[in-house]
Amino acid sequence: MHHLDRKMGAFEDISLTLNAGQFLLLKGRNGAGKSTLLRTLYRSYLAGSGQILFHSSHGVIDLARAADVDVTLLRQTEIGFVTQFLTARPRVSAEALVAEPLRRAGRPFAEAIEEARHWLETFGVKPDLWAAYPTTFSGGEQQKVNLARALILPQRLLLLDEPTASLDVNARAALVKRLADLKSGGTAMIGVFHHPGDVADLIDTEIDLTPDNQAQEDREDVAV
Amino acid sequence: MTVTLDAPQLVKTRPLLVARNVSKSYGSVQALIEVSATVYPGEVLGIVGESGSGKSTFLRCLNLEEIPDTGSYTLDLTDVEGNLFDLDRYARRMLCATRIGIVYQNPHVGLLMKHSSSGNVAERLLVAGERRFAVLREKARDALDASEFPLDRMDAPPIELSGGMQQRVQLAKAIALEPALLLLDEPTTGLDVSVQALVLDTLKRLQQERRITMVIVSHDLGVIRTLADRVMVMRRGQVVEAGLADQIFQDPQHAYTQQLVHAKL
Amino acid sequence: MSLKALTRDWEPMSYGFLDASAKREIRRKTLKAIAVPGCQMPYASREVPMARGWGTGGLQVSCTLLNPQTTVKVIDQGADDSVNAASIRRFLARVSGAPTTTDTLQADLIQSRHRIPEEKLREDQVLVLQVPNPEPLRPVQPNMSIARQMHADADYGRMWLQLYEQIVRSGRVMQGASYPSLVHGRFVMTPSPIPRWDVPKLHMAKHLTILSAGREKRLHAVPPFTRVEPLVFDDVPYRVEEHGHLTCYRSGARGYFMNEIPQEDGSSAFEISDSDYGVKTIRKGDGEAVDFGDTWYRNGEMAE
Numbered sequence: 001m002h003h004l005d006r007k008m009g010a011f012e013d014i015s016l017t018l019n020a021g022q023f024l025l026l027k028g029r030n031g032a033g034k035s036t037l038l039r040t041l042y043r044s045y046l047a048g049s050g051q052i053l054f055h056s057s058h059g060v061i062d063l064a065r066a067a068d069v070d071v072t073l074l075r076q077t078e079i080g081f082v083t084q085f086l087t088a089r090p091r092v093s094a095e096a097l098v099a100e101p102l103r104r105a106g107r108p109f110a111e112a113i114e115e116a117r118h119w120l121e122t123f124g125v126k127p128d129l130w131a132a133y134p135t136t137f138s139g140g141e142q143q144k145v146n147l148a149r150a151l152i153l154p155q156r157l158l159l160l161d162e163p164t165a166s167l168d169v170n171a172r173a174a175l176v177k178r179l180a181d182l183k184s185g186g187t188a189m190i191g192v193f194h195h196p197g198d199v200a201d202l203i204d205t206e207i208d209l210t211p212d213n214q215a216q217e218d219r220e221d222v223a224v
Numbered sequence: 225m226t227v228t229l230d231a232p233q234l235v236k237t238r239p240l241l242v243a244r245n246v247s248k249s250y251g252s253v254q255a256l257i258e259v260s261a262t263v264y265p266g267e268v269l270g271i272v273g274e275s276g277s278g279k280s281t282f283l284r285c286l287n288l289e290e291i292p293d294t295g296s297y298t299l300d301l302t303d304v305e306g307n308l309f310d311l312d313r314y315a316r317r318m319l320c321a322t323r324i325g326i327v328y329q330n331p332h333v334g335l336l337m338k339h340s341s342s343g344n345v346a347e348r349l350l351v352a353g354e355r356r357f358a359v360l361r362e363k364a365r366d367a368l369d370a371s372e373f374p375l376d377r378m379d380a381p382p383i384e385l386s387g388g389m390q391q392r393v394q395l396a397k398a399i400a401l402e403p404a405l406l407l408l409d410e411p412t413t414g415l416d417v418s419v420q421a422l423v424l425d426t427l428k429r430l431q432q433e434r435r436i437t438m439v440i441v442s443h444d445l446g447v448i449r450t451l452a453d454r455v456m457v458m459r460r461g462q463v464v465e466a467g468l469a470d471q472i473f474q475d476p477q478h479a480y481t482q483q484l485v486h487a488k489l
Numbered sequence: 490m491s492l493k494a495l496t497r498d499w500e501p502m503s504y505g506f507l508d509a510s511a512k513r514e515i516r517r518k519t520l521k522a523i524a525v526p527g528c529q530m531p532y533a534s535r536e537v538p539m540a541r542g543w544g545t546g547g548l549q550v551s552c553t554l555l556n557p558q559t560t561v562k563v564i565d566q567g568a569d570d571s572v573n574a575a576s577i578r579r580f581l582a583r584v585s586g587a588p589t590t591t592d593t594l595q596a597d598l599i600q601s602r603h604r605i606p607e608e609k610l611r612e613d614q615v616l617v618l619q620v621p622n623p624e625p626l627r628p629v630q631p632n633m634s635i636a637r638q639m640h641a642d643a644d645y646g647r648m649w650l651q652l653y654e655q656i657v658r659s660g661r662v663m664q665g666a667s668y669p670s671l672v673h674g675r676f677v678m679t680p681s682p683i684p685r686w687d688v689p690k691l692h693m694a695k696h697l698t699i700l701s702a703g704r705e706k707r708l709h710a711v712p713p714f715t716r717v718e719p720l721v722f723d724d725v726p727y728r729v730e731e732h733g734h735l736t737c738y739r740s741g742a743r744g745y746f747m748n749e750i751p752q753e754d755g756s757s758a759f760e761i762s763d764s765d766y767g768v769k770t771i772r773k774g775d776g777e778a779v780d781f782g783d784t785w786y787r788n789g790e791m792a793e
Contacts, residue, residue, distance in 0.1 A: 043468060044471050046467075046471060059233070066229065067231055068229065069264050070232050070233055070234040070235055089425060091429075092429075
């Protein structure tokens with residue numbers, strides 16, 4: 001991490017391996033670098049050193065050094081990043097926003113909207129809000145729209161940054177169910193959760209990032 | 225620390241725009257020093273930097289208004305080959321008129337202020353050889369509509385319109401011929417904040433619906449953050465950093481970019 | 490051998506008023522203009538004993554082309570008898586000894602302001618038009634250096650835009666005289682302020698037309714059998730003035746370009762603009778034997 005001229009190491013020498021359909025939980029106290037690691041995998045942050053090998057449908061690629069356009073392509077088709085915050089745009093309806101990933105993947109408009117409505121319903125967004133603009137929604141509703149959008153298209157790898165925080169019970173149940181479905185469909189997931197109990201049934205492995213307490217696997221390799 | 229990235233492996237399409245080592249000086253002032261850029265079809269490249277960083281000069285070079293001292297510039301189009309900087313004036317003009325659209329910060333540069341708005345859009349089509357009045361009308365109307373310009377004002381001259389509306393006329397003119405490349409030079413600077421948001425929204429919508437390849441220059445990081453897939457940071461005529469938009473904003477590598485990002489956040 | 494044998498006799502002025510080098514320059518520029526139809530050629534417009542703006546450009550070309558055998562006709566707005574036309578005709582005759590006429594059929598050289606005669610011109614006739622402003626791009630591009638570049642690039646989008654604007658604002662093309670026209674598919678020219686009625690007469694005409702602007706120091710030409718196409722949209726047809734149904738109140742001639750003469754009661758009377766054609770019509774009505782030439786318009790319609 002950089003802050004002006006000071007350089008701050010967020011974490012060092014993290015190694016992990018993840019197979020298709022596996023769920024990895026990142027643990028650690030505040031500031032341990034959980035979110036930073038997720039963002040590094042997503043390439044929002046550049047890794048100082050090391051490799052992030054991703055078995056894409058096109059072949060193996062090192063995400064730490066992949067060209068920007070390749071990362072953009074993977075983000076559109078294979079790697080998803082789920083936060084609790086929606087980047088809503090003015091004058092774009094909830095259903096259009098949710099349908100966007102499908103549209104980008106080339107699905108016809110009517111079909112994409114249909115599916116978008118299904119997921120909005122699943123996450124408990126009321127039908128009269130579907131055609132409204134999420135910029136005007138409450139935080140909770142925005143979060144549901146965001147989840148519907150982020151999870152609508154099955155990805156090979158999902159990065160989850162505390163998606164359950166402040167979510168109501170029904171929506172949380174819907175989320176866990178969707179994650180379970182995606183997982184059984186072969187999606188690999190790496191998540192950070194405040195309350196790991198929500199997803200306890202899904203977790204396959206855990207890594208603790210607290211510096212003096214590292215239970216590491218021996219290779220750095222994200223395999224799907 | 226500089227990170228060198230691999231060449232694209234997954235993306236097999238050829239880049240639409242490749243500019244290599246573009247340098248330009250005005251007397252002893254070096255406006256551009258070895259600036260290179262690559263843009264893939266459908267991508268939005270943002271160029272940020274403070275005033276005088278050379279970003280607008282670079283954009284003018286991409287619009288072939290300015291011919292640099294050295295460097296090459298190619299567009300992956302069927303009807304034109306080789307270094308576009310080597311084209312003669314006529315070929316340059318035709319290429320710009322038909323394949324490249326531009327929106328200037330100052331509408332006075334891009335528009336005939338006393339002609340009708342629809343006429344400003346129609347001029348593009350006329351240059352391209354359209355000679356049917358009804359078709360001109362219809363296409364001008366469509367382009368203005370796509371730019372979310374109120375059609376009941378389509379024959380009003382831009383001088384009678386607000387700044388936001390003038391930018392929409394420029395945008396309609398730029399997209400009327402469905403250009404391969406859309407260049408935007410500070411398209412929302414000088415508009416008040418709410419109008420700025422609406423114009424940005426229109427741009428975003430166009431980009432989503434039409435997958436237009438864009439290069440957008442702005443000193444306003446908010447504009448770049450909203451629109452750009454990738455960002456190039458310029459300072460004193462040089463590119464100091466380039467990368468994915470979220471990476472540039474969240475994890476800037478160069479000290480200058482860090483200052484720029486933090487000054488804004 | 491005496492010195493006198495080697496020199497010419499003293500004369501008060503050069504033949505045809507202009508000195509030999511001035512005429513040579515105009516001849517050369519005229520040839521150039523004919524070689525590149527519609528392209529404006531600059532020339533060193535000389536002083537003539539007439540104010541700029543009164544036809545000095547046309548006068549210089551006429552002076553250059555004249556010889557004692559050339560029969561000259563001069564018209565102004567179609568009339569042979571206006572002061573300006575009469576003065577120019579007398580001047581040309583005096584400096585060259587050329588015979589003059591008012592009959593279009595008799596003339597070898599016709600200098601005209603704002604009109605083309607109604608009778609068709611022949612291969613052996615030359616029409617010289619006086620041009621106040623030779624640059625069609627001036628209304629859209631005040632910078633003449635850039636306008637010249639635009640001509641070079643055939644960049645006429647702005648001309649079309651002007652027509653577009655007129656239709657949008659007024660529902661029709663408002664351009665009356667000087668209707669911009671594409672010559673030989675390449676250069677847009679202004680045909681001098683002739684009415685729209687006269688522009689089709691230039692298209693594939695048998696005669697040579699030379700258009701000369703004395704104040705602006707440029708001349709251009711439409712050679713015989715050259716395409717002259719008024720700029721029009723494909724779906725908005727070119728329209729000439731609706732004079733086809735009008736009758737001249739003096740001569741009874743019908744189907745030609747008319748001058749409107751307002752009457753005291755608020756109505757209008759119409760008088761044929763081509764005065765010689767009117768005179769001929771009257772003389773024929775009086776029973777004289779008159780020779781009419783073939784006309785471009787028949788029964789008020791442009792003949793194919």
